[in-house]
Amino acid sequence: MKLHVARMAYPVTSLGPGQRVAIWVSGCGMRCRGCITPDLWDSSAGRVVDVDRVLQRILALRMPLDGITISGGEPFEQAASLGRLLRDTRAAKPDWSTLVFSGFPYLTLRSGKTGADALLSQTDILVAGPYDRRRPGVHPLAATANQTVHYLTERGAALRNKVESDTVHRADVALGSTGEALLVGIVAEDARSRIHKALVPADTPPAAWMP
Numbered sequence: 344m345k346l347h348v349a350r351m352a353y354p355v356t357s358l359g360p361g362q363r364v365a366i367w368v369s370g371c372g373m374r375c376r377g378c379i380t381p382d383l384w385d386s387s388a389g390r391v392v393d394v395d396r397v398l399q400r401i402l403a404l405r406m407p408l409d410g411i412t413i414s415g416g417e418p419f420e421q422a423a424s425l426g427r428l429l430r431d432t433r434a435a436k437p438d439w440s441t442l443v444f445s446g447f448p449y450l451t452l453r454s455g456k457t458g459a460d461a462l463l464s465q466t467d468i469l470v471a472g473p474y475d476r477r478r479p480g481v482h483p484l485a486a487t488a489n490q491t492v493h494y495l496t497e498r499g500a501a502l503r504n505k506v507e508s509d510t511v512h513r514a515d516v517a518l519g520s521t522g523e524a525l526l527v528g529i530v531a532e533d534a535r536s537r538i539h540k541a542l543v544p545a546d547t548p549p550a551a552w553m554p
């Protein structure tokens with residue numbers, strides 16, 4: 344099975360509880376105004392990589408991690424491949440939690456119309472709904488107030504207090520694979536552009552992880 348995958352960062356502390364490995368997939372048809380990752384709307388922004396190769400890269404990380412976060416792009420446009428990746432990651436790392444950010448509303452995912460079950464069934468915590476720049480978020484994991492957070496499993500529910508007592512909102516500054524600065528987290532649009540301008544030289548191409 345193949346994945347369109349664009350980036351990987353670790354350890355990330357701003358996209359879910361504890362220290363996590365985060366993966367950004369490419370491809371999203373929603374085109375929300377104010378999206379933090381418009382460079383990932385086109386699926387060709389990422390590389391087409393075998394799921395097993397991504398898994399090997401994750402399992403090769405030698406650091407204490409608490410889970411895996413999937414963002415994008417739209418993860419549910421690749422639900423089958425990501426479901427497989429999370430299933431195999433959980434098999435190898437049974438203590439890890441899984442967290443997925445989606446632009447689809449929760450009821451759309453639950454309706455089965457998008458073939459979402461393969462990924463939903465491997466997800467402990469789901470953040471669902473499109474980015475709506477008119478409604479600033481107040482939940483640590485929701486960028487805008489229309490987005491909803493769902494604790495889908497016992498493991499997810501056990502993490503609820505930890506998630507909801509976290510700071511609203513914050514970000515990590517991480518280095519990409521070629522030394523470029525990456526802003527990783529949930530940041531208001533105005534602050535985001537100020538930080539980005541301060542960190543990233545003009546005309547810097549989007550960061551890409553090449554597995």
Ligand code: SF4
Pocket residue numbers: 371372373374375378379380381415416417445446447473474
């Ligand atoms: S769904 Fe997410 S990735 Fe897609 S355009 Fe909206 S905010 Fe961006």
